[in-house]
Amino acid sequence: MELLTADPLSSASFTSMSPMSKQTQTNANEKRYSCQVCPSAFSRISHLKTHLKTHTGEKPYSCQVCGFSFAQNSHLETHMRVHTGEKPYICKVCRSAFSQNSHLKTHMYIHTGQKPHICKVCDLSFAQNSHLKTHMFIHTGAKPHVCQVCSTAFSQNSHLEAHMRIHTGEKPYRCEVCESSFSQKSTLKFHMRTHTGEKPYRCKICGCSFSKNSNLKSHMRTHTKEKPYSCDICGSAYTENSSLKKHIRTHTGEKPYSCDICGSEFAQNSHLDTHMRKHTGFRPYACTLCNSAFSTNSHLETHIRTHTGEKPFCCEVCGSRFSQNSTLKAHRRIHSGERPYSCQICDASFSENSTLKKHTRRHTNEKPFSCEMCGAAFAQKSYVKIHMKKTHSSIVSD
Helix, strand or coil: CEEECCCCCCCCCECCCCCCCHHHHHHHCCCCEECCCCCCEECCHHHHHHHHHHHHCCCCEECCCCCCEECCHHHHHHHHHHHHCCCCEECCCCCCEECCHHHHHHHHHHHHCCCCEECCCCCCEECCHHHHHHHHHHHHCCCCEECCCCCCEECCHHHHHHHHHHHHCCCCEECCCCCCEECCHHHHHHHHHHHHCCCCEECCCCCCEECCHHHHHHHHHHHHCCCCEECCCCCCEECCHHHHHHHHHHHHCCCCEECCCCCCEECCHHHHHHHHHHHHCCCCEECCCCCCEECCHHHHHHHHHHHHCCCCEECCCCCCEECCHHHHHHHHHHHHCCCCEECCCCCCEECCHHHHHHHHHHHHCCCCEECCCCCCEECCHHHHHHHHHHHCHHHHHC
16 A cells, blocks of 8 residues: 655655556455545545545635635535526436535435335334434434523534524524424424315324324324323323423423513413413404304303303302312302412402402402493492492483
8 A cells, every 4th residue: 555655744744655456456446545644545645635635624715605614626616506596417317406416316215115224222223324313313312503592402502503592583484385484494394284275294192193203102002092291290191291390380480482572481382372362352262153263172162051051160069060170160169168269468368369350359349340321340240230220211211
């Protein structure tokens, strides 16, 4: 093997090869030119010269458009396609075009199903070596990509880039149907299924379909009864990690979602979304039996019971039935004698929060309910009705 002599980083100093027969050279086709800086070896001296630039840092080929420099002219030629938009490598199967032949070769694995890069730890295989490298972080636990704002670490740079949009608020992916915008392309893809109705993930047990594979996995736990996510504080277990995170906030009191209008804070983003409808007046849930509309689906379901007369919530003590679970909870306090709502001004306590509010107005003299005819103000809404009958009965009857 021919060795680099003199200055190990000088591409001009090489020893001549000893005479070899053609047969020997063919068999050797070897890597006859060895770098004295690292163990790399090459079959051609031109390849060695190019390699040496990785040690010297030399980048003699510069882009005249953006100024980027490259160690090899071929790399500059490839880079120029970024500016020209040229994609000369075309897939014969699906006609997708690529700027680099290596990208086309990688793309072809989609059609062939070939996965030549195999993990030595768990034998999973991948179409791209970069995917294998990323996968290895699962085994090593390495998270080399760190957020400079909050120090959260990630195994992939793409995950860090997506995370940064939490801090910047950037949402570059926009739906062409409803103009909703998203911070991640994958979220936009899932969102588009709300318009198309596509649900490609199907449960083999009950036939239910889902727009996300993660939703199917969560659904499968309704069949298996598996609850792999447990609270370290109280032991409560959940089928989804997101449910556990929400539960943890009941212990920590954390409310990371705040209203920009009134400053109210919430433990869940969905609660903030619902709250915002108080400010916007948006009521997307409409009753099909009357013209009533509601800001939440649960309020609509409760309202529907005024039409159906359904009372699904039953008291275990006396058998009384109610249309709302909250009403049942308040009713149970009649039996238990519990009065969890206490007045901060006096020692009075009450079984319902609404009763406490009415009581508090006796101390504050607040009168939020007023007569539309004469402007008289009252502490309770029922007092307005009594006032209307006594004072304006003739006008009301007319």
